[in-house]
Amino acid sequence: MNRRYRLLGLSILVVIALGIAVLVVRHEQEGEGIEVGVEEKVTISGVSGTDNGQWLDDVHTDLSRYEPGQSVRxxxxxxxxxDRAASGQLVFSAYHxxxxVAELRSAxxxxxVGATEQVTIEWLPPSLDYRGYLIEARFIVDDEVKDHxxxxxxxxxxxxxxxxxxxxVNFGDLDREAMNENIERxxxxxxxGLQFYDxxxxHHQPLPDDAAPGSVWDDIAKRDVYFDTVKGYIDLAHERNMMAMNYNLLFGSYRDAEQDGVSPLWGLYKDAEGKEQDGHPLPSxxxxNRILLYNPVDVRWQQYLFEEEKKVFAALKFDGFHVDQLGDRGxxxxxxxxxxxxxxxFLPFLNAAKERLDTRLVMNAVSQFGQGEIVQAPVDFLYAEVWPNGGSTYEQLKSAIDSGRNLSKGSKNTVLAAxxxxxxxxxxxxxxxxxVLLANAVIFASGGSHIELGDTGMLGKEYFPNDNLKMTEELEQSLMDYYxxxxxxxxxxxxxxxxxxNGVIIDGTRAFAKPLPGSVxxxxxxxxxxxxxxxVNLTGNTKILWRDDLGEYVKPDPLLGSKVKYYTDMNVGNVYWASPDLKHGTSGQLAFERGSDEQGAYVAFTVPELLYWDMVYMEEAAE
Incomplete structure (x- = not known):
């Protein structure tokens, strides 16, 4: 899925500027050029196809993020x-x-029979910053949508x-093709953004003294790390507009750190007498076999660590410092x-890191520990590793994201490591x-995102190289729609x-404002x-523990034609429904009625289908 594809037969260049769209179509084999004016664009109503999933293998963009004014490929x-040849057109439609926003079609x-074509279109989005767009690709044969x-x-x-x-997590002897395949996926x-883990x-000396192109060292688990692989991944990430983040603890060293100039006088101790330095055990x-811990505000420790990190940023073009911790140590x-x-x-350490390293910062709040301090620091966003000791139900995920929003007064979004x-x-x-889909439904609907995807596939443990569990092809496809x-x-x-x-009532269905088994x-x-x-559909769940430790949850039965009453004082002009589980996320407009009862004013509408997660959004009527 999303592997490196060879350009096959047909390429299309589209330029949009000042509200005018011009298509320049080139058949590479024939060398033809045809210009088509904007007045000829085709409007296709509806997205349902008669051969869903039978024609379109993949639709993707060339970059993960675009600067305003940057073209999209x-x-x-x-x-x-x-069992027979087919002639048609590919139509791309962009929506905010x-x-x-735009509609573009191929020649x-x-x-x-059995043939494959690859079609590429360049589109210049509106210049507005911080905007998301849905792109629909539809294959049209004889004015009928075949696939979408x-x-x-x-x-x-x-x-x-x-x-x-x-x-x-894997920085062994990889060639560029293998690295590019991971980045492209x-x-x-x-x-x-990518966290370069371990x-x-x-930890106290991220780069060996002799680090240079061609050099190799062992990571903490004695796995080979090639300088050229780390650098190659950084370069490939930058080609896709991905940020490359240098991972390290804010206060850790190996047991032999004293021979590298680290003093135990900078340490954190479990006793006031300074006899037992705090540490984290590791496999022998x-x-x-132990990471020793140091006082993050000891200026001597800061001086040492920041000098070592400066060497990293001088040798490798990382974009920032992903700062890790170990939670509440008592x-x-x-x-x-x-x-x-x-x-x-945490706050003084991060402020000092910003001043000394002049780089982007992200810091892990393990079980929300220290998040109130971290949010005041110059971090790009909030990051929280969630554990059952902070509650293990779906509500924990939403609460962690809500907490970050409230602490930052809405200025910072949250990524969860779950x-x-x-x-x-x-x-x-x-x-x-x-x-997996239910957890992501809760995280995404709550306004967060989920660090889960990487070069090993998906995370199942806090030690990121653990790759015991694999994603099925069906899960990969579903997650693609979710993202x-x-x-x-x-x-x-x-x-x-x-x-x-605001209250929500679903006719004939148990619906609550908190997650309960067997409900919406x-x-x-x-x-x-x-x-x-x-x-969020929990009607098929007897448990609401987001982690589903043993992987026992079953796919819910879809709820069809749910009649919803939503209480609001807003003057609603339009109601729309969208789901990552259905029609690949395309919005549909819903008929609605206004009314009122003893609970107040409401709008009523029917949701066509609910599998895992539906979003209904209502536009305020124009004055």
């Missing part, structure tokens, strides 16, 4: 799986929410506004016996698709939205001009 690959193309797939476009000048974080999900030599077979002391409130060290099927990941197997949806509707999901307590969980949001209702 859209590519679709078609294969004729029918429900608003049509007529004929596919022989979507992708999405994020036009944002800074990745931190709408972060979609992924990871890399992640680009298909619009991943716009790439370093030692690793390069160190009562700690410095070497002089003074109590150190660990969470209070490890799915954690118990099952101890052994080889497959991820449970229903539990397209996250991008296309980013302005309704995570752009200045706030919560409401409903919650609503608002932003200027819109109100949004999210419906």
């Amino acid at each position: 859209l590519t679709a690959r078609l294969t004729n799986r029918q 929410l429900s608003e049509p 007529p193309l004929t596919l022989a 797939r979507n992708t999405a476009v994020d036009v944002s000048s800074d990745w931190g506004r709408f972060p979609r974080y992924g990871y890399l 992640l680009n298909g999900y619009h991943i716009n 790439w370093q030599y030692k 077979s690793w390069a160190t 009562t700690l002391y410095d070497a002089n016996g003074n109590v150190v409130k660990l969470s209070k060290t 490890y799915m099927n954690y118990g099952k990941a101890d052994r080889p197997g497959e991820f449970n698709a229903p539990s 397209h949806f996250l991008v296309a509707y980013e302005n309704l999901l995570r752009d200045g939205v706030t919560g409401t307590d 969980w409903t919650f609503s949001r608002k932003k200027q001009g819109y109100e949004i209702v999210h419906l």
